[in-house]
Amino acid sequence: MTLSTRVYTKLLQVPEGKVTTYGDLAKAVGLENGQRAIGTIMKKNPFPGIVPCHRVVKSDGKIGGFVYGERVKLQMLVKEGIKIKDGKIIDFAKEKFYF
DNA sequence: CGGCTGGCGTCGT
DNA sequence: TACGACGCCAGCC
Numbered sequence: 001m002t003l004s005t006r007v008y009t010k011l012l013q014v015p016e017g018k019v020t021t022y023g024d025l026a027k028a029v030g031l032e033n034g035q036r037a038i039g040t041i042m043k044k045n046p047f048p049g050i051v052p053c054h055r056v057v058k059s060d061g062k063i064g065g066f067v068y069g070e071r072v073k074l075q076m077l078v079k080e081g082i083k084i085k086d087g088k089i090i091d092f093a094k095e096k097f098y099f
Numbered sequence: 100c101g102g103c104t105g106g107c108g109t110c111g112t
Numbered sequence: 113t114a115c116g117a118c119g120c121c122a123g124c125c
Contacts (some may be wrong), residue, residue, distance in 0.1 A: 003122070004122080026120090026121085031121070032120090033119075033120040033121075036119095036121060036122080037121040038121090038122090040122055040123060040124095041122070041123090044122095
């Protein structure tokens with residue numbers, strides 16, 4: 001059970017229509033300040049299509065990056081019911097999922 | 100093993 | 113509000 005495995009597991013707990021942040025995900029797996037590590041792990045995602053890495057956004061409500069392009073990530077989130085305006089989540093706090 | 104990088108976060112200007 | 117500088121931690125070279 002590596003760190004990345006735990007991250008993916010936690011991420012799978014995020015339901016459709018909800019999102020989480022890199023920082024929160026880091027804390028969820030035991031890292032208080034491992035936000036960047038989470039980014040690296042997402043990029044190295046061994047289960048694309050299984051792990052919803054598009055539900056992970058920046059703490060200020062912005063989308064952040066995405067392997068297949070930020071526009072794609074944005075559209076996926078919108079399809080799940082999350083409202084996005086100018087690359088930022090509207091009711092971010094409300095859509096946020098707490099572990 | 101040492102150093103650099105990156106889908107970030109936070110604080111200061 | 114916007115931009116730059118540091119700090120953080122797991123990978124990669």
